Amino acid sequence: MRGCTCPGHFSRRDFSRLLAGAFFLPRLPVFASPELTQFPFEEVRPEKSGITWTHTSGKSPEKYLPESSGPGCAFLDYDNDGWMDIYLVNSGKCDFFTPNQPLRNALYRNDRDGTFTDVTEKAGVGAGGYGQGVAVGDYDGDGFPDLYVTQYGRSILYHNNGDGTFTDVTEKAGVAAPGWSSSAVWFDYDNDGRLDLFVGRFVDFSKELNKPCGIHDDGLRHYCIPKVYSPMLSWLFHNNGDGTFTDVSKSSGISGSLGKACGVVATDINNDGLMDLFVANDTVANFLFLNRGNGKFEEIGEPSGVAYSAEGRTRSGMGVDSADYDQDGFMDLFVSNLDRELYSLYRNNHDQTFDDHAGQLGIGSATRLMSGWGLKFFDFDNDGDVDLFLANGNPDDLIETVHAQVKYQEPMLLFRDTGKGFENISAQSGPVFSKPLSARGMAVGDFNNDGALDVLVSVNDGPPLLLKNNIGSQSHWLGIKLVGKKSNPDAVGARIAYQAQDLNRSRMKVGGGSYLSDHDPRIVLGIGKRTKLDWLEIKWPLPSGMTERFADLPIDRYITIVEGQGKWK
């Protein structure tokens, strides 16, 4: 019997089970832009882009868990020529994997004509360990972005020498972070004007600790659900300003919480000018590290309402991001989870608490059977509202043997912010949104400098996907590169407000976001069909905290604003 109609004999669990198979068809509203004449994104094939590198996961019969978790990717301008280059992370030799031929990460230089050239060897950033992700930041303030590559085993800090080459300075810097590192983020937690480094750590794992996991009754060995592995402490490194870092994980309170960190974003949830950290954990409660100042963090995931689902259950948190999607002046949070868990859109209640509005805004139903990784809030159509891009794929390559409705490779999703909520416009957005992928990392950047933010998706055991944005440039925009002088060089934490006729918007430059990935450091401000940007205001991060206002700004081009100079160029 499947329950009865007797009063009281129907539980929330029954209801959840009922709905497990329901609502799975996403609502597909008509794309609202009448001027749309082409699909918003199109794939730039490797033969055209020149990006021929492929990720190798080293899938084995033993199903070592790291095989399923990577890789990440990044947009960065390593040579400061104003054009976004690309960094891709690969696996490599480790205790459970010896590749048949040497594997390496890849750095592709932007040739400024839509093609890229592999410069990894010259740059010296091939890594070689079992890579996971990458975080980009100018930690020494020399104007050139440096690379932190997270790995299973030992992570790497590559210092950018400014001449097209990098030097591995991990030992000198003291940021090797042994163990299985996942996402990392550069941000200035103590507002001393230097970028510090958070490194998320996943579970306690080694070849010896690998567990044979089977789920259900298909008799096949599956990748383990991470709940069978022990949680670990993440790392926080304070930048000493002399090329070295101090491990402040304990004194800061970061290591007071055992987790299974996946995605991380540095944001400011209470507008106090101190950067907080939101960490998605897999199968345990998410962390919201509230920056209390004086180098201390307080983990407030539970009381803030972002640790669990609305029902109080842990989920498989993967990718994260933060943006003020509803423009109420407070930063909101997003987490992608696994199938049948629903993704989370946590709206900020302005009192250090959040409520999950994913269901109400249509994201819940669209992601019911999906497993998400990389994601980012950004304004793909430059209408002034932040949209949402999600990269998906189930971690279990045998999932289809046990769940008929769940797929291993899944399509990406695109949600458009209508001002009232999010519309799932994936189905109307072209063939790239029906392409099944084992997507993991996802980065946003404008590789052709047309003001339309493009997307790079890294794929587990496959080639990356470069997506060119076709419609962002149909609206007007202004791109800004912020250079901090008193504040941190990358201006992480800066707030930008702007007005274009009736359009008034604000943005915050968050640190990181997505999964294992990093993004174009420039900020693109969309103004739709309006032809003038009236003014722009930058509130620089502490320690300066100064506000600069600019008028008579150009549109449809990139400018650079250096803190304290009162002008743009």
Add this chain to the structure above:
Amino acid sequence: MCKRVRKSFFIPVSVMCLWSAAGVVAQQPKSATKPELSPERAIALAEQGQCRESIATLKRAMGAQVASETQKQAGVVGVRCALAVDNREAVLDFIRLLHKQFPRDPDALFVVVHAYSDLSTRAAQDLARTAPQSIAAHKLNAEALEMQGKWDAAQLEYEEILKKEPNARGIHFLLGRSLLSRPDAGPDVSARAKQEFLKELQLDPNNSAAEYILGELARRDQNWDEASSRFSQAAKLNPNFAEAYLGWGVSLVGDQKYQEAIAPLRIAERLTPGNPDIHHALATALVRSGHKEEADKEFAIHRSLSSGNQRAAEPEKPE
């Protein structure tokens, strides 16, 4: 309908009949049994298919001073034998004895599972045979069809009932539930299901389950006023309905009425203290209404219960 009854009922029946015969070679031979038949001999006879002759001795063997393994074997064979000769009273006797004497024995539990299943199937057959046109038969058939994923056929069964008896209680509820269950439901499924639950309430205003599901549907749409109203009505109709109090409290939390949410959540906690969802909701209501210390206690209980649940689930994952 009869055709469908046969089709849907006979699938499990055939499986179960095969199972009950599996441990019994034959049932036909009959021979006189001596009163002093030993338990071992009775077991042997039963395994040879001489069930009618051995059942009484097997029952006695379970209470006799014999080896525990013999007792268990007598119970296991006894269940199979009693099923083979369709002596349902004897089946229940053996189940009761196995439960009492071998409550955690995997072999005993395995047999009991199959015995209950077999009895269930036979009762279903009885219903189909004796009252094939009854509402109960239609309902049972519809449920069987749902379990086989034949949603359209199940819906037809429910509609058949309503044709015969438009005011039959519970049918609109089942139709709504079926709609929410089917994986191929369209995007308007919740609206369609809602109509069925509303119809159910017109016929049976005391159906707290219908109120509850309407509350859940409203909660999912973050329609907090309706959700609170539905859940509170469900709780009023059934004061022991812990989930209704939980839904009520969660809806009030969603509506940022944190202080108001505490009372129903306290009742839910009292009714089912081991439900981590309740402690999480209560902790949230408490912390957001300024009761930090109490909230911390509830968060700690939630963590403890959740980790307990997780630990309980963990052994299933690694082989």
